[in-house]
Amino acid sequence: MSLHVIYLPRELGKQIQQGHPWIYRDSLPEQVSLPSATWVQVRCGKLVRYGLWDAQSPIAVRLFSSQQVPDGTWIAERVREAWELRAPLRNQGITAYRWVYGEGDGIPGVVVDLYAKYAVIETYADSVETLVDWVVTALRACAPLRGILLRRGGVRSLWGREPPRDLIVEEHGLRMHVDLFAGQKTGLYLDQRENRRYLEEWCAGRRILNCFAYTGGFSLYAVRGGADQVVSVDIAPQTAQVARDNLSLNGFDPDRHPFVIEDCFKLLDTYAAQGERFDLIILDPPSLARSKKSRHAALRAYGRLNQAAMRCTLPGGLLATASCTSQVSPQAFRDMLGAAAAQVGRRMLILHEAGQAMDHPVPAHFPEGRYLKFVLGKIEQAL
Template sequence: MTSPGDLVIDPSIRSRLQQGHPWVYRNHLIGGERLRTGQWVRARCGGLTVYGLYDAQSPIGLRIYSRHDFPNQQWFRERVWEAWELRAPIRASGQTTAYRWIYGEGDYLPGLVVDRYGDYAVIQTYADSIQTIVPIVANTLRAVDPELRGVVQRPRQNDDDDQAQPILLWGEWPPRNLVVQENGLFFQVDMLYGQKTGLFLDQRENRRTLEGMVAGASVLNCFAYTGGFSLYALRGDAVEVVSCDVGHGLAEATATNIALNHLPADRHRFVTDDCFALLDHYARQGRTFDVVILDPPSFARTRSSQHAAMRAYVRLNALGLRCVTPGGLLVTASCTAQIGPEQFRELLGEAAAQAHRRMQIIHEAGHPLDHPVPAGFPEGRYLKYVIARVQTLV
């Protein structure tokens, strides 16, 4: 490790740090002018001392790892092992081989996630500074699970470099057509170039919850990607499932997943289109479904985009509500971290008013077990998931 640096943190945020918040924004740091991105630093905030990685580019100038000392190899092994043990019930089920092994701040390794697909692990980082710990995390994954066959790293999600490619950190490359299991369903995933790291793992249990509510129903699944919710709906005995997504090749990928599971392809249709446009078209036609699923990508990456995201959620859900058969279900989600659960419910209320519908929330959830959230880090709870019964106004 290179020589550590020293910083001073504005004492006004001391209580937040004492509660375990892992981020310090640049405007709360004093004395970082000569520090380098990825350098370990000791930072003092009043009588509190914390240890973390400095970042000269990110708005988050310091990510905190420890309040006792600079992390060493044993410290990383303990964090990775704790994360491994937390996921033991998922592995014990024998029906799921894809899950999030390390959820960054949620597992006390800020800025880094590790997803497990079968016998392979894929690492992603969310800031340049985190590259400092990637080699030691990769080696620790191997030590904790000897059955691991390969560890790869995906480029950062906001990396604008078209030449950025996945990197093999250890072992063998995963196959491009790797098949994994989720609650007994089979999915073909592309760990190297697919969205996220191949699957939207955070919706795993929410998909299973919906499965028990769709028997005999017609279902519209918007932002379907490779058909996650659609497969669960078909297994749940829905009589008709329409999937919609604008992405190239997603119709074929969904068809592959349906075939892998021997599900009734005659009950499914994929529409390659903009979901807002399709919902507007169906609403104008008076076309309705017993269940409408809205699981869009994030509408805001920064706080400055929050207002536009709120408008987008109201418009999307108002359109979706108009496409639900009276007495049917709206299944709606938000992965925008800048909008909290209470705000999301308020937006749904506004959407219901615009659509002239009544909404009764009958189920509300967030993350599954493999996406833990520290009590002192509310920003970590980005996922909101609501199932509501929809009726006409009286």
């Protein structure tokens, strides 16, 4: 196979050698005119890598291998390795998890989530669409699946049966409804699984406000953890009934734990003005920045959101706050929290920090892959 060769400046050698899987378009020393999904050889000094070219994305090349142009067998090996890595989750009875996490599992731009016997593939670039058939074959070879879906600008079936709209999965002893044809992500926020379980231990006897609740994952753990009451808030009306159904499915009374359909920013401001206070507030908003250019706007929005939540937290209460915006670093997130606390006359004492669950592995030299920040802090009056 004759490959187009892209020569990179030597200053990129260190990041390539250490395993960073992306070559940004503005790093290219030459104009390259190739159709998307073209395999290329990248050379940087003595380093050689093989990757997929993308004609449109800011990420011009996604690097896959230092040895060969990947084929179906190569993809199958990566999928099998990813399957084996998640064995501890299956041993715990967890039936919903991320089977393939793109760059972390050696298949950049491709994500696969497993829900019971159904796999959902999601691609993040036009260039990697060419890999989907190989991925489908590899998934079927690993596990006794009933169906495989593709989520990209919509959801469609690729193989097997379509999943029921009321599919039920299990997570740390809790059961949850999942509709794989609707909603956000590929069905659940799988990256927060271990953070939900961790926070459960802090919920006994507390009145809790769960903002951006979606279908109530954090709420469900909080109720099992002994919360006196959990108020769940989300702007999407269709999530309320699913959250109530999840409580009922696990033997809890949904009437004790109300669901409010409202914009969380507005509701927090209203609660703050009305003097409504909670023992624990959970903030798990969607990403607030899609590019580096919007990073500062995202930090301002996070600041406003966390200030409002701190105003609504009882003295000595807890704030569990998260960001899934990859453009915001962990240090920038901490700095924002400190500034937000100062703005409202509070002090935030950080008790715990975490990221995404283990089914979202990240190469050590790929900070973009560790996108999730989760912080639990005690909110006190400023000294």
